[in-house]
Amino acid sequence: METTDAFDGLRCVDCGEQFDAEEATHRCPECGGILDPTYDYDAIDLTREDLESRRFDSMWRYEELLPFTRESAVSMDEGATQLVECPKLADELGVGRVLLKDEGRNPTGTFKDRGQTAAITAAAQHGATDVALNSAGNAGQAAAAYAARAGLDSHVFLPSRAGFTNKAMVNVHGGDMKIVEGRIGDAGAAYEDAMADNDDWYSVKTFVTPYRHEGKKTMLYEIVEQNDWEVPDAVVYPTGGGVGLVGMHKAAKELRDLGLTDEIPSMYAAQAEGCAPIVEAFEEGKAVHETWETPDTICGGIEIPDPGASPLILEALRESDGGAVATSDEAILDSAVTVAQHEGLEMGATCAAAASGAWDLAQEGEFGEDDTIVLLNTGAGNKDDDVLRSHLMGKGI
The missing domain is CATH 3.40.50.1100 (Rossmann fold)
Known part of the structure; x- marks a missing residue:
């Protein structure tokens, strides 16, 4: 994986165990808890002047405080918003x-783009070919867009009440979209069933991916x-x-x-x-x-x-x-x-x-x-x- 110098792995917020980011990809292997990226902050030498000297052009300008290098990121210059x-x-x-x-x-x-640029970067670096999630709408659209950018297939489960724009753009980005009657929980249940049947799908669902x-x-x-x-x-x-x-x-x-x-x-x-x-x-x-x-x-x-x-x-x-x-x-x-x-x-x-x-x-x-x-x-x-x-x-x- 092309990670930044200070990034030192993933810590479970529940049991406190630390894991190598190449081996632990989603939830805690020990207890199923949420994994959180950790850093050796003593190794980060970053000043206000350093940041002010950089172009305000993307969230990846803060790469020292992110898991992946700017060069390796699946990015469309997200962030740097007004x-x-x-x-x-x-x-x-x-x-x-x-x-x-x-x-x-x-x-x-x-803002879902900020999360998906990091999650899809992780998926690409872990060698995924397919990514999947359920979403109320916007995260699904963002996932389809960033998956397309990375050359990955995306599988998006949306509730029927999701907005037309989200549904249309998942299709436009080439995503495999499943519309589920009901609300976000119903889309989540359909996503879980599909994940159980497709071992090679890489989840980019909120708080399942650590990123x-x-x-x-x-x-x-x-x-x-x-x-x-x-x-x-x-x-x-x-x-x-x-x-x-x-x-x-x-x-x-x-x-x-x-x-x-x-x-x-x-x-x-x-x-x-x-x-x-x-x-x-x-x-x-x-x-x-x-x-x-x-x-x-x-x-x-x-x-x-x-x-x-x-x-x-x-x-x-x-x-x-x-x-x-x-x-x-x-x-x-x-x-x-x-x-x-x-x-x-x-x-x-x-x-x-x-x-x-x-x-x-x-x-x-x-x-x-x-x-x-x-x-x-x-x-x-x-x-x-x-x-x-x-x-x-x-x-x-």
């Missing part, structure tokens, strides 16, 4: 600044560097599986421990009221969620009733002195429209949970009047244009 000042939203929230990290500007229109959260941690590196190395007071993240939240919290600790920053931001998970297992667990002081029995939200991207990494999510929220908030579908869609009409920025319908969540948190007095708040727009608004337009039509607009 961090946009939103003065009107700051006034409305009563805070010092609101910044929107606009992940809709990635190659397939969402998707590792790719997404680069969002936090960029946020801090784009903000002149000032750590924001809070990051509000639309949360389903929580991959990006877990990754960003790890990145914040890495920057602090390497001496590049002095603190970590408070992380906030924003969910829909119709499917809020993380919010429920956080409010009840639990270390792990309980499965949400009857998920009911139009925000399919965060409709994850059984997030397998909830202990990591909840740990990140508490360790960072953050929190969790759930808002209604109407409030989420209203927030997407407000951001578009007040700032001109296009948030995906699901992604706007970050904006509606931030409004609620501000009203609860969670933020200070001088705070800098970052909202994660995890996907382009045109992914959900039909949902947003229908919402407006329902209001007679």
